[in-house]
Amino acid sequence: MKVLAILYSGGASAKEEPRLLGTLENELGIRQYLESKGHQFLVSDDKEGPNSFFQKHIVDAEVLITTPFHPGYLTADLFEKAKKLKICITAGVGSDHIDLNAAVARQIQVLEVSGSNVVSVAEHVLMNILLLVRNFVPAHEMAERGDWQVSDIARNAFDLEGKVIGTIGAGRIGYRVLQRLLPFNPKELLYYDYSALPAEAAKAVNARRVEDLKEFVSQCDIITVNAPLHEGTRGLINTELLSHFKPGAWLVNTARGAICDKDAVAAALKSGQLRGYAGDVWDVQPAPKDHVWRTMKNPLGGGNGMVPHYSGTTLDAQARYAKGTLDILDNYLTGTDQEPGNIIIGLGKWSTSSSLAVLKSLITSSSYQITPNKLPPPRQTTFTPTHILLDIVVVLDVYNPYEMPIPQADLEAAIRNVIPVTHLEIIDQSSGCGENYAIFVVSDAFEGKTTLARHRFINDILKKEIALMHAFSQKTLTPKQWDAQQVKDAEAAAAS
Structure with a gap:
């Protein structure tokens, strides 16, 4: 059996730190397991274009393993070429790089390591909020330059206490964000979601639901996106919606880059309609060197907290999703039932x-x-x-x-x-x-x-x-x- 894995290159860091399990070099720690059972295990970070390692070997691979951090995009056309493919495993959370309808049609299973990233991402969201509100990045850059002009930093730095903070999405990550924000004594915590939280859960974080999205964003000083990417959320935050934001609001997105219109966000930051934008997700990953989110600034020269996609791949998270990937593989090879929460698509159907x-x-x-x-x-x-x-x-x-x-x-x-x-x-x-x-x-x-x-x-x-x-x-x-x-x-x- 051929198992194909598309992972990101960790370079020297992966050699020096063996706990970087999600890298090309450390192979999720599963090579010995697979080869001991007589299976072929191929790993690469080469995934773009018809001549890539990914497209060359997907044609006869039975198992595909990829990650949200360096995804191998499995389109309907590639499914047609992948004649032997039976199961796709996401080492992490978020399988929007896979055409799920095509997987259903071809009766190919799709699984991911559910819950492996929720704490890591929730903590990253909180960090992003603080670095934007406290104007941290320009302050650090000033220190690196050897400058010392406190007023240039303080004029755009605020407290988190007393602010209205809202999350688009109050699921596994969004709810944990609300939990972590509560001790900062915000003026109010809001959430926008098509389904209301259970009363006791909402009460525990003192969160109020706002059912209209435009009304929701107009009330928030800080908005964090914790929603999945699907056709209902793609381009959700666009020029029209941004016009309803409070002038000078902060926006954090660690969900999926395509939920936000990249040019609309850059324009809103440049004009000051947004005071800051931070996150680690991009509409294409890896992001092109000339991607506008790399260098965009607010009128005062700050407000950009963008980093590569790593919020859900801390060393702790990597240990969780590597273990989960091994468990999914072992269940598949031994015919054992998979953990229900990991199943995205079962045998030829969306999982129930x-x-x-x-x-x-x-x-x-x-x-x-x-x-x-x-x-x-x-x-x-x-x-x-x-x-x-x-x-x-x-x-x-x-x-x-x-x-x-x-x-x-x-x-x-x-x-x-x-x-x-x-x-x-x-x-x-x-x-x-x-x-x-x-x-x-x-x-x-x-x-x-x-x-x-x-x-x-x-x-x-x-x-x-x-x-x-x-x-x-x-x-x-x-x-x-x-x-x-x-x-x-x-x-x-x-x-x-």
Whole structure:
């Protein structure tokens, strides 16, 4: 079996520091394991272009390992050439470098080391916020030059206390950012997310949800992006949205570079609409030497906290994702079930396996309730009977990192192909950070079935017909109930 790994070159540093496991030189520490089992292990950092090591060897590799820090971009075209590929492993978190729909179509598994970077990235976010607000970079550069003009630095330095700070995304990383900000005594902590935090989790960090993105950014002195990259978030922060920011706000992005329009951000920083921008993610990685984010400044000559992508690859994080990669490989080779939380795409479908254990306890309860001791915070939540759970982990983690839009026609066809439908409505409830559909079905197939049974029936249809994980809301009525609802609605309209 051929295992292909695309990793970044660590140079002399990797030779001097063997704990740099995610590098070309140290190979995630898995060579001995693979070769002891008779497998071929090829490693390179050469990934660009049709003549690259990556594209040459992907054609007959069974396993691909890559990282978010130096990703091998696996497009639909490359999937067509990768005739023997069976599994893709991301050594880290974030598999947006892989065409996931193509992986589903080819029945190729995609896994990543879930949770390996969350603490590392959350700490990096906090560092970025502080270095921007305290105007640290220009101060350090002044010291290096041998200068000493305190007023030039202090005129653009502020306290974190008393500021309004918001996160776009309050999932695994975003929530930890809120936790770490609380001791700084901010004026208020806000979050923007298509799904609300459980009440107890929000209370624990004293965070308030703002449902409108423009309203959210207009209230914040500091904004941090902790959302996944998908079609709903690509280019989310653009010229139009930046115009709604508070003048002189700070923006931190350690999520994915493509969430921000690079030219719009540079222009906003140059004009002073943004006082500072920091992060470690770029729209293309490695970033070109002439990338505008490398040298952009605010009108006072500072405000740039950009670094190469390393927030999630500290030595501690590398130990976690190297161990996780080995575990995924071992499970694959021995036929052992993978850890559910690591599965992005199972065998030919978007994974719902991570929800099965929770689902078993939910389907016997009409309230879909999860008690606080079942899951660690912030994933304590309850669901009402009006929601079906095509993939519970979507709701529990707040963000579904791999949401893709589903054409309404596909949803309608999936339902109509299985049951006779009297009335069907599908309403797109998409927000800036995700797609969500309300489904209203009237069918005589629901006669004699409880509300819970109806929802499970529709849920089963969608899981079989649509290879995508999603959280839907739905309403299900029999034709008799539908007629009664029509009468009730008419009476209400007449009364008003």
